[in-house]
Amino acid sequence: MQKILNVALDNRSYPITIGENLLSQFEHFKLHSGQRVLVVTNDTIAPIYLQDLLDMLEAHGVKTDSVIVPDGEQYKTMETWNQILTALLANNHTRSSILVALGGGVIGDVAGFAASAYQRGIKFIQVPTTLLSQVDSSVGGKTAINHPLGKNMIGAFYQPQSVVIDINCLKTLPQRELSAGLAEVIKYGIIMDSAFFNWLETHIDDLLNLDVDALSYCIYRCCELKAQVVAADETEQDMRAILNLGHTYGHAIEAELGYGNWLHGEAVSVGMLMAAQTAKLLGLLADKDIERIENLLIKAKLPVKRPEQMAIESYIPHMLRDKKVISGKLRLVIPTKIGQVEVMDGIEKSVVLESINNS
Structure with missing residues (x-):
């Protein structure tokens, strides 16, 4: 089909x-x-x-x-x-x-x-x-x-x-690469589709086992969600930035450790949890939602802890080169509940560093 x-x-x-x-x-x-x-x-x-x-x-x-x-x-x-x-x-x-x-x-x-x-x-x-x-x-x-x-x-x-x-x-596809792709899949559920996130919690093993029906639905739904965002904001002037959940933190990991040492999806997995910790510190995300996100990432065989060899302070210089930065201020995609995020600026550096430390 x-x-x-x-x-x-x-x-x-x-x-x-x-x-x-x-x-x-x-x-x-x-x-x-x-x-x-x-x-x-x-x-x-x-x-x-x-x-x-x-x-x-x-x-x-x-x-x-x-x-x-x-x-x-x-x-x-x-x-x-x-x-x-x-x-x-x-x-x-x-x-x-x-x-x-x-x-x-x-x-x-x-x-x-x-x-x-x-x-x-x-x-x-x-x-x-x-x-x-x-x-x-x-x-x-x-x-x-x-x-x-x-x-x-x-x-x-x-x-x-x-x-x-x-x-x-x-x-x-090697297992590690398959799991890396699932990080982007899970991202879609977090940013804009709680029902899809619920489906993933039930069907993550089917995806890991390459069940054709599950893969077909999953890929179609992700492409459908992305197509909606792209059609509304092709050049990322506004809404499209939500697709970068976890990427500002994750790109810092990739750049600092050397491209390819952590796969993109692995870095995004940890980055999404750092964004979730930032949201928690701001009083915007409940512990139960963070637990659900972390548990799903673990089931997908993705890392959920930051790389030990990377100093916490080394994230900020990379994050300040992010394409969402305006006038030298960080702009981060922050989950407020499963299925909803906000693009926020003006977050204190101390909050960002604490969220990284807690991840």
Whole structure:
């Protein structure tokens, strides 16, 4: 069974198709015979999926090239971005060429950013292969690379022409990566859907066991919620900031410890609990809600304690480089109950540090 939903952005609207065996089904890619494509993937995904995808596209008259970049958050860099641009130039790709991002969040982000820049913008297609990218990063048009001083600080808002989510790709995903994706799943329940959070409490084991029906519903619901937010605030001027629950703290962990040492979802898991502790100190979140969040993260096999090797004071410099910062003041997404958050500024540094210390 396939599910299709639409990200409503006027003339830049696009479909998200969710189902099994989609990598072998040409019609979902919105391509046609004679087009030229560059498939961008990494050295982990390439041996599993690349040749079959190229063969399928070629069988339908699409002319293909590919570029394989290193796997890992530590390679979400200007060098990798330039490697993709070099492949486009070396193969004489034009403004009518289409870039296909086959991989997880790193591939989607850096390939999308390359598409936004090549000849001032070419079309691209997201083909996410990790749970995190399927439920979150492939949807919404945020593309970026990292800088040693900050995560995702260099990039563009640039929407794909379609998103093709093949649930079967999750069968080759390591357990740690699957759990990392569940952090973003749980985030959606906390920020805007208490009923979905309740469902997750009952079905988290089904997701860990790759139950197709559970995964299909979960991925669709996450994409549906994100599509609603993106349609209302594409470039994060207001409402879209709620999607960053836990990310300001989590990005600090990733940057301080070195990209890739903690997976993004692992850092967000701890970051969401730090945000919850901040809310508790402000008198905005009940202990029972914090317990439910922590218990669900534990069931998802995610970390719930901050990294011991990271000094509490080292969080603040990274957090002050967050994209939500205005006039040097932190803006944090704070849960007030399960299913509801607020974006708050003016929180005292001492409160933030105490919340980190308590996590």
